[in-house]
Amino acid sequence: MSILVLAEHNNAELNPATLNAVAAAAEIGGDIHVLVAGEGCSAVADAAAKVAGVSKVLCADGAEYANGVAENMIPVIMSVVDGYSHLMAAATTYGKNILPGVAALKDVAQISDIIRVDDAGTFQRPIYAGNALATVKSDEALKVITVRTTSFEPAAAEGGSAAVEAVGATGDAGKTSFDKSELSSSDRPELTSAKIVISGGRGMQDGSNFAMLEKVADKLNAAVGASRAAVDAGFVPNDYQVGQTGKVVAPDLYVAVGISGAIQHLAGMKDSKVIVAINKDEEAPIFQVADYGLVDDLFDAVPAMDSELG
Amino acid sequence: MKILVPVKRVIDYNVKVRVKADQSGVELANVKMAMNPFDEIAVEQAIRLKEAGTATEVVAVSIGPDQSQETIRTALAMGADRGIHVPASHDTEPLAIAKILKALVEKEEPGLVILGKQAIDDDSNQTGQMLSALLGWPQATFASGVEIAGDALKVIREVDGGLEHITSKMPAVITVDLRLNEPRYASLPNIMKAKKKPLDQVALDDLGVDATPRLSVVKVEEPPAREAGITVGSVGELVDKLKNEAKVI
Secondary structure (H helix, E strand, O other), X not given: OEEEEEOOEOOXXXXXXXXXXXXXXXXXXXXEEEEEEEOOOHHHHHHHHHOOOEEEXXXXXXXXXXXXXXXXXXXXXXXXXXXXOEEEEEXXXXXXHHHHHHHHHOOOOEEEEEOEEEEOOEEEEEEHXXXXXXXXXXXXXXXXXXXXXXXXXXXXXXXXXXXXXXXXXXXXXXXXXXXXXXXXXXXXXXXXXXXXXXXXXXXXXXXXXXXXXHHHHHHHOOEEXXXXXXXXXXXXXXXXXXXXXXXXXXOOEEEEEOOOOOHHHHHHHOOOOEEEEEXXXXXXXXXXXXXXXXXXXXXXXXXXXXXXXX | OEEEEEOOEEEOOOOOOOEOOOOOOEOOOOOOEEEOHHHHHHHHHHHHHHHOOOOOEEEEEEEEOOOHHHHXXXXXXXXXXEEXXXXXXXXXXXXXXXXXXXXXXXXXXXXXXXXXOOOXXXXXXXXXXXXXXXXXXXXXXXXXXXXXXXXXXXXXXXXXXXXXXXXXXXXXXXXXXXXXXXXXXXXXXXXXXXXXXXXXXXXXXXXXXXXXXXXXXXXXXXXXXXXXXXXXXXHHHHHHHHXXXXXXX
């Protein structure tokens, strides 16, 4: 059995989500190879080679891979995937965009967003936004799998010494060109990797009030998130969104401020280790999943928390 | 230009799903069903392109049991021109759906296929990407902005770190994200009119697609419940508990 893991990266650094995908691969067992396709991405290949458990890195270097355009990534994966029993990637927008096309061209089913490995062909995955968990079995010759990163502790970034092997580039498919990216820049940790997340909901009333949360977040080295209601109301951009339709997070501490706790929001945060809810409505469903609930007006509680934290 | 919009009938997003006692799946009997919310956004986008004069016809497709025709009627009431129903099991997997859609695309020859990025029942997020790979068409996934100039399709994509701007050639497959638009409600006159719009049935066999499932469901279960927490009386008590009891700050 050998497993090919698609590396996610920005040509300079390996995205840590890849380490979670490698960890899921390690639970299946067998040789783990990592494919790095990018432009001038040798540093990424070297980083992948150091990941514990990885025995080989395949590196395809070409301008057509610079921005991870799916139509260009799929051919290079197709060129190396024969012989592998599993193809895996993190269930990020990057992995979700690329892997299904490979599955279709190989005429096999994809298993999305696995949260548990039972054996080499049996996996658990959430359905209905995590309101039910399905255990599915695949007998496909190639199992194409995306991995929910928060469900697998990352593989160690150091400790491996895999060989890096060059793979021939497959050229530009000429279907889609990448124009530009608008990545949110912030000094705070990334939502999906932060140890502490503070999210605001519709109760924040206005985007400018998120400044209160940011002050507390900075004291705790926390990321700031939001519910879909807050995003829909235009308070904050969509990349803040935690929930079924946004990001899935599982930090050590999740603080939900002015969030009622719609099913779709709970789906994105209910695996957090400790959940705090601050809401003036004591009937709010968020209190049913909270370890610590505070029934209070957030405009009193958040500033008080800020001063309490010194 | 014709636009094909696949729509899926799913449990209404406001309904709390219940797992069947025998763990074979979730309870669908006597549960309120509706169009997948992401597909509503796809229908809305297609209609807007028609209203802008970019598209000439919007064809709504649903693959599933007979009741899927209700979902097609919803799309017709919103403004789609005609419907195609392919009778199939509710549990048809994304790969088979993509193959069925490919066969329909070859018949209908649309310039665009616009569909939701995922269905809120199986949360697979696969069909659009699979379809574009099978067709050899460009794919513009997770779209929050769509603009067409000639045969250039400019799409803004929602990615984990923010937004991405891409330009694809047409024909293409677009999968839509939440912020693309706000779907309209169908008015009563339009719901009445939709009943008279053409809705054809196409059999799986006529499309030459084998929809046999590739995966088997071992079991479906409820997620583990969280233990009930406590209510704290003040911010001071909260911070103290987080520091000394939970030890997370």
